[in-house]
Amino acid sequence: MSIQQQISLKPYNTFGLDVKAKYFVEVTDEHQLIEVLKSDIAVNNELFILGGGSNLLLTKDVDALVIKMSIKAVQVLEDFEEEVLLAGGAGEEWHEFVMKSLELNCFGLENLSLIPGCVGASPMQNIGAYGVEIKDRFEYLEALNLKTLKIEKFDNAACEFGYRESVFKRKLKGQYIITKVVFRLSKSPKLNTSYGAIEVELKNQGISNPTPKDVSNAVIAIRQSKLPDPKEIxxxxxxxxxxxxxxxxxxxxxxxxxxxxxxxxxxxxxxxxxxxxxxxxxxxxxxxxxxxxxxxxxxxxxxxxxxxxxxxxxxxxxxxxxxxxxxxxxxxxxxxxx
Ligand SMILES: Cc1cc2nc3c(=O)[nH]c(=O)nc-3n(C[C@H](O)[C@H](O)[C@H](O)COP(=O)(O)OP(=O)(O)OC[C@H]3O[C@@H](n4cnc5c(N)ncnc54)[C@H](O)[C@@H]3O)c2cc1C
CATH class of the missing domain: 3.90.78.10 (UDP-N-acetylenolpyruvoylglucosamine reductase, C-terminal domain)
Structure with missing residues (x-):
């Protein structure tokens, strides 16, 4: 882990905007993150927390220490009779996390397939699509308090989720770094196919009794037909x-x-x-x-x-x-x- 200088952020934002970061560092675990935060560069510069860069418009060079969150880990924390608590590290790619949840037979995130970005940013704006928002499946998150450098837990109410909103975008903006997010998922499928486009897509594919994987595939197909792929545009x-x-x-x-x-x-x-x-x-x-x-x-x-x-x-x-x-x-x- 080394702090680099004058790095182009072009590969790190889905708009593909070529601006420079004054300082840039990638962290892969919480200890590294705390070490970075104690460094002189962190103490003497603004901080800019970066996930997948898919909800950002960079209008100028970033005069800050950019911390790219690459903390990975997918873990079943609790295995109850009907439900599972599944945790994702902040740097896990969101879509990969959703795919992993389906492989583990943990259901509830399938409507949120193919949303770009990382797990750590998902609570920032309470990501949502096709009738589901993460607040509907959210258990708690862990975040590092930038003043105390201690990890704190936030439950659903503490996150003050709203439509593309959370406390981290408003009252607590710039005060915490989310390190882990935990979801309460179901062991048996409880599908939400009420969103018109999903029903139509499943019908077009000739599927009358869909599995969560079918719903995920339908969502992927709809998104690919409607939205530009940031890798291309x-x-x-x-x-x-x-x-x-x-x-x-x-x-x-x-x-x-x-x-x-x-x-x-x-x-x-x-x-x-x-x-x-x-x-x-x-x-x-x-x-x-x-x-x-x-x-x-x-x-x-x-x-x-x-x-x-x-x-x-x-x-x-x-x-x-x-x-x-x-x-x-x-x-x-x-x-x-x-
Ligand atoms: C093609 C496309 C389709 C999309 N579709 C949807 C959609 O259907 N629904 C939807 O809700 N969104 C959608 N988005 C928006 C975007 O994917 C989400 O908002 C996603 O959660 C952003 O994640 P990110 O890791 O890229 O965040 P970034 O863009 O890296 O960061 C977003 C904000 O969160 C902060 N941040 C990031 N990580 C952390 C962290 N660990 N701790 C504290 N702060 C952090 C950043 O400082 C920044 O302010 C779409 C984007 C694209 C490009």
Missing amino acids: GNSGSFFKNPVVTLSVLNKIKSNYPDVVAYEVDKQNFKLAAGWLIENAGWKGKTIGTYGVHKKQALVLVNYGGALGKDIYKLSADIIASVEEKYGVKLEREVNIY
């Missing part, structure tokens, strides 16, 4: 959150745009499909030189190669302004901006 998945509005705001938008796509959160609140708002404002497929809005999915901003993070940021600001002007709704970025 730089991107960070959904760039914006779906905004939640009241019934009266929804009705006002509907009076001008009857086709607006909205999902009920509760009787008074509705989640608008940000992708629809952006597409209907004319942004889908728009290309500005080396970057733009993806051709198939208006929620995804892309780097076709050589773009600058600050240009993609400007594009996101233009989209926010245009959506607000058209519908009176302000979009919020899901991606972390540096």
Whole structure:
């Protein structure tokens, strides 16, 4: 383990943005992490914790010590009659972790297959897809307190999970490094196939009695058909959150745009499909030189190669302004901006 200087972060972010880290170190266990944190460089510089770099827009060089979390380990912590507590080290790749859980016959994460990134970042924004969020399967996490250098446990309530939110993105931002995440998974399949696209995909594949592995495969197929692969086109998945509005705001938008796509959160609140708002404002497929809005999915901003993070940021600001002007709704970025 050595701290390097002036390292390009291009291979470490899925947008493929070529910015430099002032300092860079990769840690593979908690002792190394604590050693690094006690070093002069860590004490005298800002810290920047990096997982898979799949939820980041780097708009400038990172004037900090970048700590790449590569703590690996998948472990069954408790084996109950019906359930299992399965732990993943922060540096485990999320999709590999989901695949491993299925191999171990631990079920519940199958709808979250193929989400890029690492286990340690999964609670940061309570990752979710196809009707499941990690908060639904989460038991606790361990995180290193940057002041005391002691490990603390956070249960579900302490994480204050919300839609693409957690306490680590808000109140405790920059105060903890997540080292391990523990999930409560089921030994018997309890499938969630209510999400329309999964049902359709299973039907297309001629599967009427799906296993968790079938659901995982269906999710993988849907994602591959809809989302650009960051290995081919730089991107960070959904760039914006779906905004939640009241019934009266929804009705006002509907009076001008009857086709607006909205999902009920509760009787008074509705989640608008940000992708629809952006597409209907004319942004889908728009290309500005080396970057733009993806051709198939208006929620995804892309780097076709050589773009600058600050240009993609400007594009996101233009989209926010245009959506607000058209519908009176302000979009919020899901991606972390540096
Ligand atoms: C093609 C594509 C599809 C996607 N689809 C989805 C989806 O369906 N659902 C979804 O929710 N997300 C999705 N995402 C977003 C992304 O994959 C997730 O947010 C993922 O959890 C980010 O993990 P990461 O390891 O890459 O985090 P990074 O991008 O490395 O980091 C994200 C943030 O977390 C912090 N962080 C990372 N690790 C730690 C740690 N161990 N301790 C403390 N802080 C940490 C970083 O400092 C940063 O602020 C998608 C992204 C892409 C590129």
